[in-house]
Each structure stands twice: as C-alpha cells, then as structure tokens.
Amino acid sequence: xxxxHDGSPLDLERILVRYLAEELLTxxxxxxxxxxxxxxxxxxxxxxxxxxxxxxxTPGVASPTSAPSGTAGxxxxxxxxxxxxxxxxxxxxxxxxxxxxxxxxxxxxDKYGIKVTYDKFPDADTQLAKIRxxxxxxxxxxxxxxxxxxxGLLRDGVIQALDLSLIPNARNLGPEWVNxxxxxxxxxxxxxxxxxxxxxxxxxxxxxxxxxxxxxxxERFKGHMGMLDDIREVFAVAGFRLNLSPNxxxxxxxxxxxxxxxxxxxxxxxxxxxxxxxxxxxxLWITHAWSGDWGQxxxxxxxxxxxxxxxxxxxxxxxxxxxxGAPHPVAANLWIDFNLDAEISAGNxxxxxxxxxxxxxxxxxxxxxxxxxxxxxxxATLDKLVELLELGPDLDKYTQRWNALxx
Amino acid sequence: MTAAAAxxxxxxxxxxxxxxxxxxxxxxxxxxxxxxxxxxIVLIFSFGTKDPAGHVSLSHxxxxxxxxxxxxxxxxxxxNSLRYSAITTVLSIVIGYPIAYWISRYGGRRKILLLILxxxxxxxxxxxxxxxxxxxxxxxxxxxxxxxxxGLTSEPIAILNTDFAVVLGMTYGxxxxxxxxxxxxxxxxxxxxxxxxxxxxANGRQAFLHVxxxxxxxxxxxxxxxxFIPAIGDYVTPDLLGxxxxxxxxxxxxxxxxxxxxxxxxxxxxxxxxxxxLAGTFMALRTLRRETLGGG
Amino acid sequence: xxxxxxxxxxxxAVLTYAFLFAPIVVLIVFSFNASRRNFVWLxxxxxxxxxxxxxxxxxxxxxxxxxxxxIAVIGATVLGSLLGLGLARLRFRGSGATETLIxxxxxxxxxxxxxxxxxxxxxLFRQNGSIGQIGIAHITFxxxxxxxxxxxxxxxxxxxxxxxARDLGASAWGAxxxxxxxxxxxxxAAGAMLSFALSFDDLIVTSFNAGVGSTTLPIFxxxxxxxxxxxxxxxISTIIVLVVAVALxxxxxxxxxxxxxxxxxxxxx
Numbered sequence: 001x002x003x004x005h006d007g008s009p010l011d012l013e014r015i016l017v018r019y020l021a022e023e024l025l026t027x028x029x030x031x032x033x034x035x036x037x038x039x040x041x042x043x044x045x046x047x048x049x050x051x052x053x054x055x056x057x058t059p060g061v062a063s064p065t066s067a068p069s070g071t072a073g074x075x076x077x078x079x080x081x082x083x084x085x086x087x088x089x090x091x092x093x094x095x096x097x098x099x100x101x102x103x104x105x106x107x108x109x110d111k112y113g114i115k116v117t118y119d120k121f122p123d124a125d126t127q128l129a130k131i132r133x134x135x136x137x138x139x140x141x142x143x144x145x146x147x148x149x150x151x152g153l154l155r156d157g158v159i160q161a162l163d164l165s166l167i168p169n170a171r172n173l174g175p176e177w178v179n180x181x182x183x184x185x186x187x188x189x190x191x192x193x194x195x196x197x198x199x200x201x202x203x204x205x206x207x208x209x210x211x212x213x214x215x216x217x218x219e220r221f222k223g224h225m226g227m228l229d230d231i232r233e234v235f236a237v238a239g240f241r242l243n244l245s246p247n248x249x250x251x252x253x254x255x256x257x258x259x260x261x262x263x264x265x266x267x268x269x270x271x272x273x274x275x276x277x278x279x280x281x282x283x284l285w286i287t288h289a290w291s292g293d294w295g296q297x298x299x300x301x302x303x304x305x306x307x308x309x310x311x312x313x314x315x316x317x318x319x320x321x322x323x324x325g326a327p328h329p330v331a332a333n334l335w336i337d338f339n340l341d342a343e344i345s346a347g348n349x350x351x352x353x354x355x356x357x358x359x360x361x362x363x364x365x366x367x368x369x370x371x372x373x374x375x376x377x378x379x380a381t382l383d384k385l386v387e388l389l390e391l392g393p394d395l396d397k398y399t400q401r402w403n404a405l406x407x
Numbered sequence: 408m409t410a411a412a413a414x415x416x417x418x419x420x421x422x423x424x425x426x427x428x429x430x431x432x433x434x435x436x437x438x439x440x441x442x443x444x445x446x447x448i449v450l451i452f453s454f455g456t457k458d459p460a461g462h463v464s465l466s467h468x469x470x471x472x473x474x475x476x477x478x479x480x481x482x483x484x485x486x487n488s489l490r491y492s493a494i495t496t497v498l499s500i501v502i503g504y505p506i507a508y509w510i511s512r513y514g515g516r517r518k519i520l521l522l523i524l525x526x527x528x529x530x531x532x533x534x535x536x537x538x539x540x541x542x543x544x545x546x547x548x549x550x551x552x553x554x555x556x557x558g559l560t561s562e563p564i565a566i567l568n569t570d571f572a573v574v575l576g577m578t579y580g581x582x583x584x585x586x587x588x589x590x591x592x593x594x595x596x597x598x599x600x601x602x603x604x605x606x607x608x609a610n611g612r613q614a615f616l617h618v619x620x621x622x623x624x625x626x627x628x629x630x631x632x633x634x635f636i637p638a639i640g641d642y643v644t645p646d647l648l649g650x651x652x653x654x655x656x657x658x659x660x661x662x663x664x665x666x667x668x669x670x671x672x673x674x675x676x677x678x679x680x681x682x683x684x685l686a687g688t689f690m691a692l693r694t695l696r697r698e699t700l701g702g703g
Numbered sequence: 704x705x706x707x708x709x710x711x712x713x714x715x716a717v718l719t720y721a722f723l724f725a726p727i728v729v730l731i732v733f734s735f736n737a738s739r740r741n742f743v744w745l746x747x748x749x750x751x752x753x754x755x756x757x758x759x760x761x762x763x764x765x766x767x768x769x770x771x772x773x774i775a776v777i778g779a780t781v782l783g784s785l786l787g788l789g790l791a792r793l794r795f796r797g798s799g800a801t802e803t804l805i806x807x808x809x810x811x812x813x814x815x816x817x818x819x820x821x822x823x824x825x826x827l828f829r830q831n832g833s834i835g836q837i838g839i840a841h842i843t844f845x846x847x848x849x850x851x852x853x854x855x856x857x858x859x860x861x862x863x864x865x866x867x868a869r870d871l872g873a874s875a876w877g878a879x880x881x882x883x884x885x886x887x888x889x890x891x892a893a894g895a896m897l898s899f900a901l902s903f904d905d906l907i908v909t910s911f912n913a914g915v916g917s918t919t920l921p922i923f924x925x926x927x928x929x930x931x932x933x934x935x936x937x938x939i940s941t942i943i944v945l946v947v948a949v950a951l952x953x954x955x956x957x958x959x960x961x962x963x964x965x966x967x968x969x970x971x972x
Contacts, residue, residue, distance in 0.1 A: 426793060426875075427789050427792070427793025427798075428789075429789075430785045430786070430788055430789030430792075430793065431785065431786050431789035431790060431801055433781075433782050433784055433785060433786075434783060434786030434789075435801060435804065437782055437842070437843065437846065438804055438805075438807075438808070438843065438845065441820070441823075441839055441840075441843045442807070442808055442811075442843050443804075443807075444823065445816075445819030445820050445822065445823035446807075446811065446815070446816075446819050448819060449815055449819040449822065451819060456741040484851035502719055502722075505712055505715040505716065505719070506715065506716045506719040506720075509712050509713065509715070509716040510716070512712075513712075517955075519889075519892070520951065520955055522893075522896075523896070523951060524720070525720075525723060526728075526896050526900060527944060528723050528724060528726070528727045529900040529903075529904070530899070530903060530943075530944065531943060531944055531948055532904065532920055532921060532936065532940050533904040533906070534906075534924045534925060534928070534932065534936075535730055535922065535924065535932065535936055535937060535940050536727070536730065538730075538742075539725075539726030539727070539729040539730045539733070540726050541742070542729050542733065543726065543729055545742075545943060551903065556926075579723075579726070582723065583897070583900060584897065587852060587893040587896065587897055588851070588852050588855055588893070588906060590893070591852060591855060591856050591889055591893050591925075592855055592856070592859070593724065595856065595859055595860075595886075595889075596888060600868045622859075625855045625858055625859060626855055628855070629851050629855040632806070632809070633809070633848060633851060633852075636806070636809040636810050637809055637813075638813075640810075640812040640813055640814075641720075643906065644849075657812055657814075660812055660814055660815075661814050664814055664818065667883070670818065673814070674739055674815065674818075674820075677811075677812045677814065677815040678815075680810055680812060681807075681810045681812070681815075683804070684810045685803075685807075685810055688806070688810070694901060
C-alpha cells in the first residue's frame with residue numbers, strides 16, 4: 001500500500017472508503033471482537049524493534065517531500081529483508097498535552113536523528129478544525145484523533161494509508177486491536193491509548209461508596225459536582241440513566257436526555273475542561289472523569305476514588321494517523337512504529353496512566369496501572385462498555401440541545 | 408472646548424484634504440484587505456448552509472441561519488454577556504479614573520514609569536493570571552482563608568464559579584484598557600482650570616463635575632469603547648472563572664463553530680451579536696454626546 | 704502650583720496597584736510550588752526554573768510570541784496612529800464611515816476574525832499558518848485600539864498650534880514633527896503598550912492562524928489546561944516580569960521617562 005500523496009492512490013482510497021462504508025460495523029460486532037484485554041499474550045516485541053532501527057541511519061538526507069522510493073545507497077547492502085526508505089530529517093506531531101511518555105520524543109530523536117516538532121491542542125474540536133482547515137492536515141505529519149473521528153477523516157481524505165512495511169511493531173497489538181471496526185486492517189491508523197469514562201470523587205470529603213450515575217443528580221452534593229465539558233460524554237451519561245443508546249439519533253430520545261440534563265444543571269458547579277485540577281483543588285467533590293485523569297488525580301490527592309458504573313459507561317480510544325498532506329511520510333510511519341514498541345508503549349502508559357493497546361507492553365507497565373480494574377477492566381466489565389460512534393450530520397441534534405442546555 | 412465646535416472652516420484647502428486622506432489611507436487600506444475582505448467572505452457564509460459532509464454550501468443562500476439564531480434558549484446567555492460587559496465597563500472606569508488622575512496629577516517625572524507599572528502585570532500570560540485568580544478565589548483559596556482567619560466567615564463561601572468571580576476577572580483583565588485612554592485624556596487637561604474654578608468658589612465636587620469631567624469625557628468614552636466592546640466577545644474568562652450558570656453568548660458562538668462545526672450558523676450568530684453591539688454602542692454614544700455638549 | 708495631596712486619592716491608587724499585582728504575587732509564589740499542578744500548594748522547590756530552561760518547546764513558544772508582538776506593535780502603532788491622527792485633525796468626506804470601520808474590528812468576535820483570516824489565508828493563499836500570518840492578524844486587530852486612543856488625544860489638541868507654527872515659518876513636515884508629534888506622543892506610546900499587551904496574550908485569533916512550529920505562549924499554555932498548567936509557566940512569567948522590571952529601572956536610571964515636563968501651553972480645551 002503506497003502512502004505517497006500524488007494523484008494515484010486516491011483510487012485506492014476511494015475503494016477503501018467504499019469498503020469501509022459497506023462494512024460499517026455494528027457495535028455488537030466491535031464489542032464481540034474485544035476479547036481479554038491485558039491477557040497474557042506475550043508476543044515477540046523486541047525483534048521487531050531491532051529490525052527497524054537499522055534502516056534509519058542517515059538523517060536529513062532525503063528531500064522534505066520524499067516518497068519512499070528506493071534510496072540511492074542501500075538497496076541490497078545490508079542483511080535487511082526489505083530496502084528501507086530514508087526518513088526525512090524532521091517530523092511534525094500534533095497531539096494533546098501530556099499525552100506521551102516523558103522520554104518518548106527524546107528517545108525517538110536519539111534513535112533516528114529526526115528532529116521532532118511537537119505542537120499541542122487543548123481539545124478535539126481545535127484539533128479537527130486545524131487538520132481539516134486545508135483538508136490535508138495543515139502541514140502536520142502525525143496527529144491523534146479519537147477513533148470516533150476516523151471514518152469521517154478517511155471519507156474526507158484528511159488521512160492517508162499507513163505504510164505497514166515500516167510498522168512491523170504492529171504485531172505487538174493485542175488481538176482485539178487488530179482490524180478494529182472503525183479502520184479495517186489498521187490500514188489508516190494504529191491504536192494509541194484507550195480509556196473508560198466514569199466519575200471520580202474525593203475520598204476524604206465523601207466516605208460513601210458511590211456506584212452509579214444517579215449520584216451526579218444527588219441533591220446532597222449540590223454545588224460541588226462537575227460534568228465534563230464534552231457533548232457526547234454528557235449525553236451518554238443521560239443515556240445510561242434512561243437506558244438509551246449514547247449513539248442514538250432519535251429526537252425523542254435526545255429530548256428525554258436533555259430534560260434529564262436540565263434537571264442536573266442547577267446542581268452542578270461547572271462543566272469542566274480540567275477535571276483533574278478541579279477535583280484536586282477542592283472546587284469539585286465529585287466529577288465526571290476519564291480513567292487516565294483519575295490516575296493523575298491520585299498523584300496530588302491519593303484518596304480519590306473512581307468508579308465505572310455498571311449501568312453503562314463509555315469506552316474510547318485514541319489513535320495515531322498520518323495526515324494526507326504530511327511532508328514527512330516516512331518519518332511519520334517510523335514514529336508510529338516506534339510508539340508501538342513494547343518499552344515505549346509501556347513508557348507512554350506509565351506517564352499518562354492510560355492503557356495502551358500493546359499486549360507485549362503489558363509486562364512493562366506499572367502494575368498500579370495495569371493491575372487496577374478501573375483503568376484496565378476485566379473482560380466482563382469491558383463487554384458492557386459502549387464505544388461512541390461517529391454520527392455525521394446528526395451530531396447537530398446533539399449540538400443544538402447542548403447549546404440550549406448551557407445557555 | 409468650543410474651539411472644536413467652531414472648527415468647521417469652509418476654507419479647507421485641497422492640500423489639507425489630501426493630507427487627511429494620505430494619513431488614513433494606509434490604515435484603511437490594511438483594514439480593507441485583511442479585515443473587511445475576509446469578513447465579507449464569512450458574511451457570505453452566514454447566508455449559506457452546512458451540507459451533510461460538513462462543508463459550507465452556498466447553494467441555498469438565505470436568512471435561515473439568522474432566524475435560527477434568535478432562539479429563545481439563547482436569551483439567558485445573551486443577557487449574561489450584556490450584564491458582565493456592562494458591569495465590567497462601569498467598574499473599569501470607576502476604578503481606572505482615580506488612578507489615572509493620580510498618576511497624572513502627582514506622578515511628576517515618574518508618570519510614564521507609573522503607567523508602565525500599571526501595564527506590567529499584563530505582560531505575563533493571561534491564562535496564568537486567571538489561574539492565579541482561581542487560586543485566590545477558590546473555596547480553600549487565599550481569600551477564603553483570610554476571611555475565615557479574620558473571623559468574618561466560618562465556612563468557605565463560594566466565590567469562584569459565580570457571577571462575582573467572572574466580573575472580577577473581566578474587570579481585572581480590562582482595567583488597563585480603561586486606564587490608558589483615561590490617563591491620556593486627563594493628562595492633557597490643564598489643571599489650572601480646576602484651580603480657577605476653585606478660585607471662583609466652586610467646591611471640589613463641583614469643580615470635578617463641571618470642569619474635569621466634561622473635559623476628560625473623550626477619554627471616558629474611549630475607555631468605555633475599549634472595554635465594553637471586547638468584553639462582549641470574551642468567553643474564556645467566564646469559562647474559566649464561571650460555572651454552569653454563567654455561559655455567555657460568545658461561548659455559544661464558539662461551541663457552534665468548533666463542536667458543532669457549523670460555520671454558516673456560527674457566522675450568523677456572530678454577526679447578529681456584532682450588529683447588536685454596534686447598535687447599542689452608537690445609541691450610547693449619541694446619548695452621551697447629547698448630555699455633554701460638544702464633548703468629543 | 705497648588706499640589707495639596709489628596710490622601711484619599713493616593714489611598715485609592717495604592718489599592719488599585721495592589722489589586723493589579725495581587726495575582727502576580729500569587730503567580731510568583733506558586734512558581735515555587737512543589738506540585739505538578741498549579742492549584743494545591745505542596746511544598747517549596749526551585750526546580751521549575753532550571754527545568755524551564757531545558758524546556759525547548761516552552762522557550763520556542765516564548766520566542767515566537769515575542770517576535771509576533773514586535774511585528775504587531777510596530778505595524779499597529781504606525782498604521783493606527785496615522786489613522787487616528789487623520790481622523791481627528793482632518794475632516795474629509797467619508798470620515799464617518801472610517802470611524803465606523805475602526806470600531807468594527809473591536810466588535811467582531813475574535814472567533815469570527817480568526818476564522819475569516821483562516822479562510823482568507825488558507826483558501827486564497829494556501830497558507831497553513833506561520834509567524835507572519837499571526838503577525839498580520841495581530842496588526843489587524845490592534846490598529847483600532849491605537850487609532851481610538853490617538854484620536855481621542857488628537858481631538859483635544861488645538862489645531863491652531865500647528866497653524867501658529869506654520870505662520871512662524873515652519874514647513875508642513877516641520878510643524879508636524881515638532882508640534883503635533885510630541886503632543887500626541889503619549890497617546891502613541893499608550894497605543895503601543897496596549898498593542899503589546901493585546902498581542903502577547905492573544906489566544907483565539909492566534910490559534911486560527913498558527914501553524915507548525917509557530918505556537919505562541921498562550922496557545923502552549925491553553926493546550927496544557929486539561930492536564931494542568933505546571934509551575935514552569937509561572938516561572939517563565941515571573942522571569943518576564945522581572946526582566947521587564949529590571950529593564951525599566953535601568954532605563955529610568957539612565958534618564959528615560961523624565962522628559963515629560965508640563966508645558967504651560969494654553970491648550971484651548
């Protein structure tokens with residue numbers, strides 16, 4: 001599969017898009033494919049890592065918009081099975097803040113000699129607006145969209161196919177991550193981190209053992225609660241309480257959800273963009289939160305508790321993609337491969353408190369993280385979790401009601 | 408002050424006119440290219456619609472977005488914006504005037520230095536300053552600690568995430584925008600006039616009301632403009648310092664653009680806001696001019 | 704001159720300065736906070752300062768921000784002052800429309816201005832954001848502020864002063880340079896300071912016009928909001944304040960800022 005960006009691969013893209021559209025999986029299918037996460041399937045990670053390191057030796061030699069054409073000097077000289085294209089000297093990455101291992105970037109630069117420019121965005125909306133601004137990624141090579149956004153990005157030609165020959169570490173993926181529903185055969189993305197969304201609370205202030213979403217409507221905690229400032233997540237919670245799908249597009253369903261949320265609003269202190277800060281600073285006693293965020297709350301407030309309600313919760317994943325206008329496609333694919341390396345992936349998890357998709361990395365992840373069922377739930381719980389799916393133009397139904405709720 | 412009013416000479420030579428045009432040409436030219444032109448593009452968008460793929464479609468131009476924009480649900484947010492901006496403007500001027508006057512009157516040689524001192528906090532990062540206010544105002548923050556130690560309160564009172572915090576934060580942020588034009592206007596006033604008024608048996612208050620205030624009115628007007636207008640568009644401060652009930656219309660516009668990805672609708676909403684602000688400002692200016700004869 | 708100091712006024716001034724600097728003091732104190740996040744005080748440490756200097760991303764962002772601010776201040780001050788002066792001093796047809804034009808950028812919600820420039824540069828010039836693009840955007844919204852301030856000052860100047868200078872034999876340019884310019888200088892300086900503050904702190908318009916490698920400090924900090932703004936940011940802000948304060952003191956010692964003598968000119972206002 002080529003990953004260059006002249007005219008020809010567009011047909012391939014169109015074929016892929018049509019395939020995906022037809023294949024558009026059902027949620028059940030996706031959940032069915034999720035088998036034991038964190039199962040002790042130790043695959044051979046290290047060999048793959050060794051294999052790719054030899055290819056890179058010459059930094060900055062290739063032209064900035066090189067396609068992986070055969071390089072001048074090394075077609076058959078080394079014992080490498082395939083001729084490795086020369087990576088470009090730079091890489092432009094666009095990611096969330098604090099969403100990568102502390103040493104990952106430096107190690108990549110050391111290994112390949114590629115200079116990484118690492119820009120950040122505060123929220124998914126900013127990210128999408130940016131990469132869609134010219135339809136090709138606005139000059140960036142790599143970004144980290146949520147899996148929900150992949151079908152849309154693919155359809156609109158914003159991301160390009162991966163060069164899997166440059167990503168041998170893909171074999172480290174746990175079996176449920178291979179060929180996910182939103183991206184057949186991982187042709188366009190590699191999973192990065194996944195999480196659950198529950199709620200966290202200050203164990204000092206609240207001694208009760210909280211278990212369900214109804215807590216967030218409890219009058220006792222009026223003025224001390226927060227919900228995430230995220231349309232889909234908030235509506236999902238309402239959905240779980242009403243036993244409705246968080247991916248519904250029915251007006252009736254959404255109106256019911258809106259009503260429930262309006263009852264909640266007077267009890268809330270805020271819709272927070274910084275759940276970690278608000279809870280650790282004491283502004284909120286209870287907050288809707290992502291699992292990894294809870295992990296970070298523990299650093300400043302060890303008594304924080306977290307629960308993934310049995311009545312239903314969202315799970316999601318972030319992915320790595322190469323943008324279609326990427327000026328450094330070879331380096332981009334190498335970056336993805338690098339992050340799938342067991343050690344690096346574990347490093348990422350250990351810093352961010354999120355679980356990665358890397359089965360081989362499991363042994364290297366801090367057991368506080370991998371062993372905690374709230375960050376890394378058992379299969380039985382996982383099966384009950386729901387992935388948010390892309391809604392296309394129907395998202396407007398949510399946005400309208402969200403604005404009405406907030407105003 | 409009547410000099411300005413008398414300044415309507417018919418004997419404006421062509422050369423003066425030309426000079427006038429020459430002065431304003433570069434600024435106007437710049438704004439025309441980099442402001443008006445892009446704005447017109449967005450204005451056209453506001454009459455368009457969003458097609459299913461999420462792109463702007465200009466096939467059905469019409470006022471549908473504007474009609475949609477006047478939804479009843481947005482009214483509270485709109486009034487929030489108005490309220491916060493109005494109070495912020497008044498507070499900024501009320502707080503800004505005395506210090507501008509003090510610097511002008513008693514600053515002596517150090518005037519500019521004192522003025523720069525006013526600006527100094529604003530050369531740090533806005534977000535950090537807002538965070539600092541969050542630290543000060545939060546439930547177990549500096550202010551609450553002080554109140555409790557002094558004995559005025561026994562429990563922390565909720566200051567952060569309320570209207571009060573929002574107005575405080577906004578006033579703080581816009582204070583220099585008020586102080587600078589106020590200073591500029593106050594400074595060029597001849598204080599001998601005030602002295603003269605006192606000699607004529609006016610007391611301090613009368614001297615202020617009838618001499619100082621009218622003369623510095625252009626500065627007050629400038630300060631009001633530079634505060635109120637941008638304040639309407641500020642959604643970050645209410646977002647960070649406010650709570651669930653303090654959403655502003657500016658935030659709604661932002662959500663429509665980003666989460667909703669509905670540029671046509673967002674544009675319409677934004678333009679509506681602009682028109683209302685412009686109309687309100689002109690009306691206010693007109694009343695102000697009427698009440699202070701010859702002012703400005 | 705009768706200079707009976709009004710103690711109330713001085714008290715108010717002191718309070719106002721306290722108000723202005725309160726968050727700055729907090730900011731500085733918390734730059735020594737031994738917590739990764741800004742909110743809870745967990746102990747004293749000076750670690751953030753050395754770490755700051757190793758944080759190339761943060762330093763790059765600061766450098767970009769300063770460069771953009773320089774462009775913005777120069778461009779906006781020049782264009783805006785000319786605009787304000789022209790409007791105030793010289794009546795011409797269309798001055799009403801021009802006055803409205805000046806107000807428009809201030810009224811325009813930042814998000815609309817940001818998006819309009821994004822589309823303008825993106826679709827028309829195929830630009831994906833750069834320091835230059837941000838600079839242009841900043842000049843555009845700063846011009847109005849400078850123009851309003853300069854205009855307010857110029858309006859209250861007596862144009863007969865310039866005429867008097869001309870009568871005494873000065874050329875048009877000479878009259879401008881030696882009479883008008885010094886009289887509006889404080890307003891121009893005020894406009895420049897406003898522009899700097901506006902540009903330095905701008906987030907919304909900037910984020911629509913920034914591209915790869917042109918991240919400004921506000922964007923950098925705002926992106927960190929979700930995971931916490933570390934005290935490193937406080938550290939850099941503290942350093943900025945200190946540097947400016949020291950520079951000011953040096954400049955003052957060297958005699959700058961002392962030129963503002965009160966001219967006992969009978970200005971007609």
